[in-house]
Amino acid sequence: MKKYWILSLAGLLILGLSATGYAAEKSLLLKNANIITASGENIAGGDILIQGTKIVRVGKNLPAGLDIEVIDLAGRWVMPGIIDSHSHIAVEGDVNEMGDLMTSEVDVRDVINPEDVNIYYALTGGVTSIHTMHGSANPIGGKGIVLKMRWGKSAQEMIFQGAPLTSKWALGENPKQTNFQGPGRARYPKSRMGVEAAIRKEFELAKDYARQWKDYEKKLEVSQNSKGKIPAPLPPKKDNRLEGIADILNGKLWVRCHAYQSEEMLSIMRLCQEYGVKLVCFEHGLEGYRITNELVKYGVAISTFADSWAYKWEAYNTMPQAAALAAKRGVLVAINSDDPERMRHLFNDAAKTVRFGGMSEAEAIKTLTINPAKIMGIDRWVGTIEAGKDADLAVFNRHPLDPYTVCMLTMVDGKVYFDRARYLDDRKKGEEEKKKKEAEAKTPKEKKNGAEV
Amino acid sequence: MKKAGRRLIVVFWAMVLSGLAFSTFLHSDEELHKVWAVKDVKIVRPAGPALEKATIVIRDGLFEAVGVGLPVPPDAEVIDGSNLTAYPGLIDGLGQSLLKLPEEKFDMAKFYSGEYTDKDKGITPDLRAYDYVNLTKSVFEKYYRYGFTAAQVMPDRGILTGRSSIFCLSDPDRAKALLLKDTCLGIGFNSPRVMVYPSSLMGIYAYLKQVFQDSAYFKMNESRWLKDMTGIKRPAYNSHFENLADYASGKKPVIFLCRNQHDIRRALNLAAEFKLNFVICDLGNEASAVIPELKKAKARVLCTVGFKAPVTSLYSQRGKAEREKAEKEVYPKNPAKLAEAGIPVAFSSLGTDDPKSFMEGILKAVEAGLPSDKALAALSVNPAAFFGLDKALGTIEPGKIANLILAEGDILVKEAKVKYAFAEGKKFELKEVKAKEGEKPTVNVTGKWEFTLAQAGFKFTIDFTQEEAALSGKMISPFGAFDFTGGVVSASDISFEMTISAGGQEIDLYFSATVEGDTMRGTVVQGTAGSDEFTAKRIPG
Numbered sequence: 001m002k003k004y005w006i007l008s009l010a011g012l013l014i015l016g017l018s019a020t021g022y023a024a025e026k027s028l029l030l031k032n033a034n035i036i037t038a039s040g041e042n043i044a045g046g047d048i049l050i051q052g053t054k055i056v057r058v059g060k061n062l063p064a065g066l067d068i069e070v071i072d073l074a075g076r077w078v079m080p081g082i083i084d085s086h087s088h089i090a091v092e093g094d095v096n097e098m099g100d101l102m103t104s105e106v107d108v109r110d111v112i113n114p115e116d117v118n119i120y121y122a123l124t125g126g127v128t129s130i131h132t133m134h135g136s137a138n139p140i141g142g143k144g145i146v147l148k149m150r151w152g153k154s155a156q157e158m159i160f161q162g163a164p165l166t167s168k169w170a171l172g173e174n175p176k177q178t179n180f181q182g183p184g185r186a187r188y189p190k191s192r193m194g195v196e197a198a199i200r201k202e203f204e205l206a207k208d209y210a211r212q213w214k215d216y217e218k219k220l221e222v223s224q225n226s227k228g229k230i231p232a233p234l235p236p237k238k239d240n241r242l243e244g245i246a247d248i249l250n251g252k253l254w255v256r257c258h259a260y261q262s263e264e265m266l267s268i269m270r271l272c273q274e275y276g277v278k279l280v281c282f283e284h285g286l287e288g289y290r291i292t293n294e295l296v297k298y299g300v301a302i303s304t305f306a307d308s309w310a311y312k313w314e315a316y317n318t319m320p321q322a323a324a325l326a327a328k329r330g331v332l333v334a335i336n337s338d339d340p341e342r343m344r345h346l347f348n349d350a351a352k353t354v355r356f357g358g359m360s361e362a363e364a365i366k367t368l369t370i371n372p373a374k375i376m377g378i379d380r381w382v383g384t385i386e387a388g389k390d391a392d393l394a395v396f397n398r399h400p401l402d403p404y405t406v407c408m409l410t411m412v413d414g415k416v417y418f419d420r421a422r423y424l425d426d427r428k429k430g431e432e433e434k435k436k437k438e439a440e441a442k443t444p445k446e447k448k449n450g451a452e453v
Numbered sequence: 454m455k456k457a458g459r460r461l462i463v464v465f466w467a468m469v470l471s472g473l474a475f476s477t478f479l480h481s482d483e484e485l486h487k488v489w490a491v492k493d494v495k496i497v498r499p500a501g502p503a504l505e506k507a508t509i510v511i512r513d514g515l516f517e518a519v520g521v522g523l524p525v526p527p528d529a530e531v532i533d534g535s536n537l538t539a540y541p542g543l544i545d546g547l548g549q550s551l552l553k554l555p556e557e558k559f560d561m562a563k564f565y566s567g568e569y570t571d572k573d574k575g576i577t578p579d580l581r582a583y584d585y586v587n588l589t590k591s592v593f594e595k596y597y598r599y600g601f602t603a604a605q606v607m608p609d610r611g612i613l614t615g616r617s618s619i620f621c622l623s624d625p626d627r628a629k630a631l632l633l634k635d636t637c638l639g640i641g642f643n644s645p646r647v648m649v650y651p652s653s654l655m656g657i658y659a660y661l662k663q664v665f666q667d668s669a670y671f672k673m674n675e676s677r678w679l680k681d682m683t684g685i686k687r688p689a690y691n692s693h694f695e696n697l698a699d700y701a702s703g704k705k706p707v708i709f710l711c712r713n714q715h716d717i718r719r720a721l722n723l724a725a726e727f728k729l730n731f732v733i734c735d736l737g738n739e740a741s742a743v744i745p746e747l748k749k750a751k752a753r754v755l756c757t758v759g760f761k762a763p764v765t766s767l768y769s770q771r772g773k774a775e776r777e778k779a780e781k782e783v784y785p786k787n788p789a790k791l792a793e794a795g796i797p798v799a800f801s802s803l804g805t806d807d808p809k810s811f812m813e814g815i816l817k818a819v820e821a822g823l824p825s826d827k828a829l830a831a832l833s834v835n836p837a838a839f840f841g842l843d844k845a846l847g848t849i850e851p852g853k854i855a856n857l858i859l860a861e862g863d864i865l866v867k868e869a870k871v872k873y874a875f876a877e878g879k880k881f882e883l884k885e886v887k888a889k890e891g892e893k894p895t896v897n898v899t900g901k902w903e904f905t906l907a908q909a910g911f912k913f914t915i916d917f918t919q920e921e922a923a924l925s926g927k928m929i930s931p932f933g934a935f936d937f938t939g940g941v942v943s944a945s946d947i948s949f950e951m952t953i954s955a956g957g958q959e960i961d962l963y964f965s966a967t968v969e970g971d972t973m974r975g976t977v978v979q980g981t982a983g984s985d986e987f988t989a990k991r992i993p994g
Binding site: 234241 | 654656657658663684715
């Protein structure tokens with residue numbers, strides 16, 4: 001069912017796709033908007049001044065000038081571009097490297113597909129940045145990356161410069177493969193304890209690997225100082241997998257760990273502390289509300305769903321209020337999509353935390369903006385509407401948490417990448433043109449028939 | 454006499470079946486004439502204007518002299534070229550159809566045990582095209598008909614797909630036909646679809662990086678050990694690393710089999726990181742989307758001409774109508790755009806079914822804007838230069854291998870006819886299928902027929918395709934499947950020739966028969982081995 005829907009939408013979008021990404025050459029002034037800043041008070045009837053890719057001023061009655069293009073938003077709502085901290089779109093090929101247990105050598109950057117139409121769909125839902133990564137088949141998987149939804153640009157140009165690389169981990173059923181059961185798929189580990197033991201073992205291997213290189217460098221120095229008397233030692237074999245683990249151990253990679261249950265989260269937090277690993281976030285973390293003190297203590301966030309409870313056994317012990325409860329206790333919470341369809345209405349999901357969990361509207365907006373920005377290490381540039389930040393904005397016809405709200409316009413780096421009015425207009429024109437062409441194709445045929453008669 | 458002949462053929466088939474056949478009767482006409490002179494011919498050249506009324510002298514497989522007003526050697530057989538145009542024999546830059554890899558049956562036991570071999574993973578740098586090439590005269594004829602006299606052959610399955618060889622389509626004996634062996638290593642981005650590392654595209658990329666490193670590391674260690682065996686631990690031997698070493702060090706070229714523009718970017722990244730000597734094979738016809746990157750990397754591109762949109766493309770994601778439109782209007786422009794940007798381009802037959810559809814695709818590219826001189830270069834000098842054969846192939850010049858096409862009309866325009874093909878100085882005359890005198894066919898034999906040889910008692914199947922008087926088909930026999938073209942149907946009589954290989958021998962067979970409804974009765978002649986009678990029945994369905 002879902003697939004058909006996606007296909008028909010793909011058909012409808014044919015023309016709209018080509019019309020996106022027009023840039024503001026001059027400075028741009030967005031006037032008369034209800035601004036949800038996500039950093040302080042909301043501004044009713046406020047203005048945003050954009051120069052190049054940046055927001056330069058936010059306030060009321062900002063002066064327009066000759067060289068400033070003005071867009072009157074006439075009371076529409078503007079929020080910071082939505083940031084999806086858990087996504088798998090724009091990944092070409094299989095989203096999981098199932099062939100091995102530890103795959104820290106794989107890198108999503110090598111397989112970004114900038115032509116994935118889901119990037120455009122993301123824009124239609126106000127999403128401007130995503131953290132895209134591979135699946136959860138491996139206790140320690142490969143590298144993930146933050147992308148800006150610069151639709152039409154190359155993979156390299158979509159990469160969010162400055163965003164730290166991430167390392168995708170997974171605990172629980174997926175790596176112990178209850179969810180990947182089948183013949184020929186027997187793979188260690190088969191238990192939750194096995195998953196953790198495998199991670200610990202890999203850390204030790206990487207430490208030993210680092211030691212071998214250090215020894216080599218020492219011996220090399222001795223050889224170089226001996227003026228040819230001592231032959232140069234053989235270097236150890238370069239192992240990209242262990243180098244990936246080493247990058248985790250030295251904090252270069254930010255760990256994003258797929259986990260549902262509280263015990264395994266507690267356990268892995270202790271392990272990460274022991275080895276000095278930068279564990280920033282539990283993906284899903286549905287039982288995070290049970291261990292909020294520990295999450296706060298270790299400074300680990302959760303990137304979770306607004307709903308999707310009890311869809312598998314390790315997700316049973318949670319509830320609609322989980323995200324709100326965790327946030328209330330001081331845990332950094334992001335609402336993510338994990339799905340290209342859900343990605344287009346993340347604002348509805350944030351609204352659920354208000355409706356069912358009693359979260360404040362301001363907090364709910366943060367779960368889509370500044371909170372994921374912090375988790376992804378990009379909060380210096382995006383996540384709020386403030387002077388100095390990237391002009392990544394989403395404009396809605398109603399309050400974004402209103403169930404009937406529609407995203408009207410999405411802007412990345414001060415450029416409009418999605419404009420619903422323009423898109424609908426283009427679509428209409430396209431349909432008319434198609435009808436005209438069909439009519440033209442019919443006419444000569446009829447004439448010919450007439451002549452024959 | 455007749456009886457003796459029959460006995461002979463029984464013996465012959467018995468020998469064929471036992472794999473002991475010898476073919477003393479395989480004398481071909483081309484062995485007898487080794488000196489040719491083509492007179493008054495127009496020579497088309499990949500660069501520069503055409504030479505009018507020129508003479509081409511071929512001796513012992515090489516061009517001896519080429520020019521205007523040359524004397525004809527007294528020992529030469531003369532071909533009047535006054536109505537013909539001469540082209541250098543065309544080169545298929547990379548193909549698969551001459552390759553007959555053993556069919557791999559997937560062993561389900563592996564699926565349960567999870568114990569896969571490198572072959573299952575698509576890691577086969579040891580696989581040599583030379584060992585599996587299948588050269589037959591009937592296949593050559595198909596190539597000649599569209600002007601091809603040389604081809605590079607490479608396994609294309611998996612990740613490290615195997616090593617290519619380049620053949621002159623001059624002799625069914627691969628040892629004689631070979632131009633260069635183990636030339637290029639194929640690198641593909643196809644996951645093996647079994648749950649074994651690397652099973653994903655990102656895994657394949659990571660694997661390739663590691664394996665290039667490892668092979669260089671192995672070579673370094675090995676050479677250190679061979680230099681001084683004292684005090685150094687020798688590295689364990691690994692045939693993959695050994696086979697990869699020359700490619701990983703940039704000594705020999707790799708061919709990246711790229712399914713779309715993103716594969717091309719990946720290939721360029723790998724090539725830059727490991728300083729590879731490389732050629733891009735553009736299976737997705739999207740190289741024109743990465744022209745700046747290709748120029749920067751000084752890349753050489755093998756264009757395919759199937760013009761199918763990759764699944765990753767926006768056109769494909771937008772539905773069937775958009776995809777088909779792009780396949781008609783956008784993708785055929787790819788070679789023209791690359792050539793215009795000054796990127797060296799050659800053509801590859803990968804993605805097309807046979808030489809006929811390959812040439813059709815090339816003509817589509819010409820129609821879509823590729824100048825015909827650039828198309829000719831992409832079929833001659835460019836592929837020769839890509840793979841180090843520019844001193845031997847690609848132009849009609851003294852000293853080069855005598856691969857030559859004589860055609861009526863322009864072969865890079867539709868409806869030209871190749872009249873003669875010379876492959877390494879061997880002349881092949883392409884008879885026109887319909888030109889044979891005959892009556893209008895009164896039968897249509899299209900479909901499968903079961904043949905029974907009367908004396909040998911041997912059975913096989915032929916699947917015929919009849920288009921008016923033209924007959925082609927495929928024999929399926931215990932020795933394998935063999936194609937033929939050029940058969941003729943006249944009234945209710947059919948005749949066709951084919952070459953089969955059995956027991957390590959090439960055997961020419963000449964069939965003639967009279968068709969009556971769903972049965973036919975006729976004779977098959979096998980050179981000096983004699984003849985046999987046969988009957989055949991149409992297999993219903």
